[in-house]
Amino acid sequence: MNTARNSAADGPSVAVVGATGAVGREMLAVLEQRAFKHREVRAFASVRSAGQKLAYRGGELVVEALTDQWPPSGGGAIDCALLSAGSGISKAMGPKMAASGTVVIDNSSAFRMTAGVPLTIPEVNPLSVAGLVRKSGGGGGAIIANPNCSTIILLMAVTPLHRAFGVERLVVSTYQAASGAGWQGMEALERETRAVLGGEAASATVFPEPYAFNLFSHNSSVDVATGRNVEEQKMIDETRKIWSELGVGLGGELGGSGVRLSATCVRVPVMRAHCESVNVTLSRETTLAEVRAVLARAAGVRMMDDRAGNSFPTPLKASGGDDVLVGRLRVDPGQLPTGVGAGVDLERVSTRGFDLFVAGDQLRKGAAQNAVQIAEMIFGGS
């Protein structure tokens, strides 16, 4: 079954668990595209999907059924497992995998808030996995959590500002794609849209609301006490944890209650890239020109801010790409110091409030790509 493993000479052996899901397939695509050396890839999914064949680097991978045996039969130890099979599988198998010596990079929410588990965005808090680097193989297992997609996309854009100026407060409204709910979400959007265009009445099939030409508050459950849905709470909690790991004196002091962040998470009828409208209050005054300069040199960020051409980040522009797109950079007129009036040069005025608009591929940087980047940091990439 060698072809099913797509073996190469050296590097770690990698398992993609949940390989037939939307994120799992993207993990394989990212592994194909990037220069991350790996000895073999094995693809795992539920018994239902076992035997399915997935194209990979000119050959094919035969999907194996994930059992509770780890390392799985039919091969040697697995150095690195990229998990995207839901929280249940992660909780059941993650600790066992780590105990066997596998470095588990988990895309679910299972361990994100667990103390001692790094929650890592390579461009943001690389030091969170500094102790785990094992370029020569060996070294024992571990669990590393991949943050939630909307957190990753937000923090790619605002962490450079946090490092440069300190971020005091964030107000975020999201425009989230169907892909956040996997194939089922994307299929629902397509199927429901076809039905409506065919003259049928809009009806909900997968999400709590009809999706065709509609949008709705994020489908995760809502905490009755706070009014926040799980997606919003994740953004708050994960931002707090990630920024507290920066280790540069930032994060912890963001107000008595931690990061001052309000999120409103909304599902829009878009296939696979999330957008976020972000209002930021910095800790100290600076200029738009300085903000622009900081973002222009931020890793993994691509500025797309053509005012004259009205050309800014969109989901389609972000889809399939590696970078988080940032644009609509503006001074927030609501936070201009009192007395600053019309006619001031908004590129040069000192202020603390700015607006921006961000787009990132939910399946790539928001999930699969970030996980593979973590693997590259640990096992040595290109």
Next chain:
Amino acid sequence: MNTARNSAADGPSVAVVGATGAVGREMLAVLEQRAFKHREVRAFASVRSAGQKLAYRGGELVVEALTDQWPPSGGGAIDCALLSAGSGISKAMGPKMAASGTVVIDNSSAFRMTAGVPLTIPEVNPLSVAGLVRKSGGGGGAIIANPNCSTIILLMAVTPLHRAFGVERLVVSTYQAASGAGWQGMEALERETRAVLGGEAASATVFPEPYAFNLFSHNSSVDVATGRNVEEQKMIDETRKIWSELGVGLGGELGGSGVRLSATCVRVPVMRAHCESVNVTLSRETTLAEVRAVLARAAGVRMMDDRAGNSFPTPLKASGGDDVLVGRLRVDPGQLPTGVGAGVDLERVSTRGFDLFVAGDQLRKGAAQNAVQIAEMIFGGS
């Protein structure tokens, strides 16, 4: 040509100008549905659309060509003209119509910021047209401006809070429907979506960006100096003017530079209702319970805030309805006073920051319905 006028016994004679457009048709629909007494309705549009027949109250209206003659030939004086034929027509014809004794209710942006022209949302600033009330007919012409759709929908939700607590600052992100660009916008969304579902590559046809399963920064032009697009600037300027007309000591004092408002306006692939994610900072502390109580009794607002059922305002729920839907009411955790920690009762804690999510039919309350409500105030409604 009596049938074309749909005559009734009394009330003003009404002209709908731009009657074949998306807003014009909705004006006729609203006139049909509401109890506003009118003697006759005449429908006007460009020469291209003249002769077209529009169903109205069991009969039909034959669309007449708008010329520069006013009052138009073939009838008597027009008491009230509802204009939605673009800024150019409004600028060219509005003053002439008003001079002839017609009360012009203009849906374009032509006169919104003109000093002395009321900019009116009946539930918000009814006193702006107090001097124009003429229930018995006669009284001379005037121009009254209908605010922009996204301004109306925002202010329906936040003005009750402004009256009760004072609003210090707003951060708004919009989710705007295709209908804001008229039939052409809705047709583009449908046509482009069919093409993509048929396997074609996404391409832009009417808007600057592809619309199928995509979203983009509002298509109005962007001011290179401020970075704001026209839609965003309208929301700022119109809010300032409308609130300054409240005449209750509010509005003018909202910071040295007027209303502290940041808007990010985004076009989403939805047909006809706009949504807005709103973060509000009040002038004084209050509780979520009080905010909820104020909104529950606000005219024209319908609360839809079912946390347990994850049921909140959506474009589809707002479409075709009269009310602005408000939900996702929450305490903004980013504005909680320092020291307020976990476990506090968020319904009862005193704070100044709140979040909400609003949906309103762009063609109805955002345009046609608001215009007809203004006519009702002036000429006497039900």
